Amino acid sequence: MDRARVGLKDVARLAGVSVKTVSNVVNGYAHVTTATRTRVEAAVKELNYRPNLSARNLRQGRTGIIALAVPELDVPYFAELAGLVVACAEERGLTVLIDQTGGTREREQLVVEGFRAHLIDGVIFSPLALTPEDLAGRLDDTPMVLLGERVYPGSADHVVVDNVAAAREATLHLAGLGRRRIAAIGAQDDVAAETSRLRLAGYRDALEEAGLPYDDRLVVPVETYRRADGARAMAALLDSGLAPDAVFCFSDPLALGAMRTLLERGHTVPGDVALAGFDDIEDGRYVTPTLTSISPDKRALARQAVDLLADRMSKGSQDVAREVRVAYRLAIRESTNG
Amino acid sequence: MDRARVGLKDVARLAGVSVKTVSNVVNGYAHVTTATRTRVEAAVKELNYRPNLSARNLRQGRTGIIALAVPELDVPYFAELAGLVVACAEERGLTVLIDQTGGTREREQLVVEGFRAHLIDGVIFSPLALTPEDLAGRLDDTPMVLLGERVYPGSADHVVVDNVAAAREATLHLAGLGRRRIAAIGAQDDVAAETSRLRLAGYRDALEEAGLPYDDRLVVPVETYRRADGARAMAALLDSGLAPDAVFCFSDPLALGAMRTLLERGHTVPGDVALAGFDDIEDGRYVTPTLTSISPDKRALARQAVDLLADRMSKGSQDVAREVRVAYRLAIRESTNG
């Protein structure tokens, strides 16, 4: 028997009722006699009937699917976030479909243009390379919530972390340990690299506040925020002879890469060099030394994003874009506190 | 203008052609005059028309969506795998929707029962707690590819890694270093924990082959394969006074947790205790000491899974279930080779 072709009306015929009644039962509507209900349920089971979601979606004008667009799933921060978003969405009966943008502007523009229009009811989007202009001319009216940065105020709902303040706090912590030559790993040349710019700003603020000079040779650019880049950047820093006594890394993987280089070359952490990261991924709590890191409330981030999106989906588009700020804290661990 | 309600016929009206012609243009069919095509494209752009995928899907009987069902996205192995699957699927024009089963049997049964029938064209499924019986009575005929274990031969296509052989090889490597008291972390009581059982079998095989006695006190059970469990298990092992000189962990996170406990308590790795893991996640290549691990070819795993599934989707269900074996290698690093 080809089960793929069992429809509402097959069930109706078998149960001796109309399609409407079957539909009512399937959707759990109230006014159905217990007797009819039982009969219909039996027929459903016998035929192994499954509602065709495409048809339901077409009729209802919604799919119950939301997209989550992130740069890469194998970056732990995004993996953890994705897991949380999937879980939150499910609580609301929503299914999550994943887009990997690779952090490239081209693919991020596609997301903004709504290349999955009518398939998804909304999108949660963590952009990396997107510019304000890309957002400004947005035609697609699929509800969208942006994560991480206030890329373009007023254009969409945002869930943000105060990157400047957080970076400042991490750097001040390093300065507070008496470190004088505090390097930064994670600068990016790309004009669109908003995250990098904000964290760098916080770093500079902190230096100034601590009365330390800003030395741009201590600021190392990276291609991506991965471990390999952190390792490379740290090597460059050590080879430069500038002898930093602390490093603030703009992500945890960068910090873990840097830590690897330091330990590999026989330096101690935090003895010779104190190390702080950003994101508080699980790895950081199990390396030795454990990693001091800015810990954004990822659970809240995911929940707020889903809530905001769900609200937008039900209420329709209002003109006013909302911004929700999520808490963070500095988790001080062995890499600065050995 | 409410763009959400622009349909094929609106475009047709504006362009002064029939819906069919617009459909032809949108789908890139051949026989359309360049003039008409241009006119239609202009109309599409002007109205910001997007095809309604639900409608298209309903009509075509397929959605272009496949599901990837994994226990948790924040387990690095699954995150890396998910990233690869999403990328492979995209190359074939497929979109991936993620289900997190939490590794619970109940939720895994739902996947097998096809709770997303008609929404997805196929599913790639990495089960943890599923039993052969759960699979045996499968009614849903959505194409499915199972990952990781041959849970039930003949019931579905599989992409597998030879867990027994791999675990054996890792354990033999430890024995080859002259270690005599080789512990194992990762046993699971659950009858359904196939992975655990296979890796344990490989471990026992290796002990026998190396002429070492099997001591079940050296085999530590865990709840999950996460870092925290590894740390706990290692602590228990140390507290037991059994003084193992090597540990084979059934996953990298378990190994990283164990490493943390060892280093925290002042033991050296691999000096006092050599450590090997399973999965070769990125973290393992950046901790100090770097982690020796069984490295399955994840890229091949993802590609094979998508290929197998795509094939099944196009060809329809044949009776014969296929099994593809993916290569692995033992990546020897500092944790056993300091």
Place this chain on the structure above:
DNA sequence: CTGAAAGCGCTAACAG
């Protein structure tokens, strides 16, 4: 409380 019929937006036949 249940039935009949319309139609969501699209594509596939079939004409022209």
Place this chain on the structure above:
DNA sequence: CTGTTAGCGCTTTCAG
């Protein structure tokens, strides 16, 4: 090369 029409499987009026 283009137009007309039917219908995918479902939910939703509107009657009964």
